[in-house]
Amino acid sequence: MTEPAADPALSGTQVAILDAYAGLIEELGSDDVSNRVIARRAGIAERTVFRNYPTRVDLLLATAAWIEATVFAREESHSIFDIPLAIREAMQRYDARPELAHVVAETAMRGVSGAAPSPGRAQLERLLDAEVPSLDAAQRTAVIAALSHLDSVGAWVTFRREFAMDRRDIADAAAWAAEAVLDSIRNRVAP
């Protein structure tokens, strides 16, 4: 993979490990890859993998976060009403890298021991509060929750698996649903 590391908190060794693991996941179609194989691909000692990521879950979570931040990075939206466009593009990126998309989807659904399932939530809240500040608490939560849910790889997995949709149809349906959610606030922008 050629994408640059987005997280400056990661060391060069860590990026090498995550990049190697992500590459192997794509090649093998499974996240079941031994540390020995990951170490060889990264050109480091096996114990270096252990030292950075003591358990398999640590490694998976770090890898999923790194994939989200690099391979599936979003262009920043400047309005809540731009979110459907970002969703459309995100679905196309997921579809181009299905194995990585599944890994990100699964790690977000593990409950307390998993990744945060809605990494974009804070940004959605910022945009919504700036543009449509008049919503009551329940309305605000409902809009943010629905958009967070749609702007995630879970939508790609579900539309593909349950409806056998292709890339175009998934991008269309997810963006359409986001527009539907926005319909309820479209005309309530603060002057």
Add this chain to the structure above:
Amino acid sequence: MEEPVDTATAILASAAVLLRERTFDDISYRALADEVGISERTIYRQYPTRAHLLAALSNWIEQAFFPLPPFVTVSDFRAAVHERFRAFDALPAYAYVGARASAISPTLDIEPAYITRAIEAMLDVAAPTLNRRDRRRIAASLRYFSSAMFWARLRTSFDLDAAEICDAFDRAVDTVLAKLPDATRVEP
């Protein structure tokens, strides 16, 4: 529940017991073999990878603990999903297994879930003249908002309980169904 009759089911029943005290990741094939009283090799024969085990376990849990009430109308659909979200809230460890299994790369050719077919049938009745693309958009949206993933996301990221998740679900369903042209709409 009935007593498990075959090895495959016995493995799943024991995995469900272990899930009460640890996460799926912490259930090793060794511990599972000890719990069932069979060899580790027998488990590998039934479930060659953990993904196979996760998918089978999720199906079994779904049938045993989260049966979907049948629905034909939109209001029955809402009630059925509410009932599931409340059941998820009562057994979160089991519900997360379902959410997670629905996110993994499929291990076998997977048929769409029963709820998917039921939503499509519901829309056939509620909006018989609606064009195919809009029907699929609506079905896919309703399916995704009624999923274990929706429950898991709102519980984990938004710290909501079942009643609040049901409310967010109802509002999402409202926004999607508002897209139905009035003439096609047979809202009960």
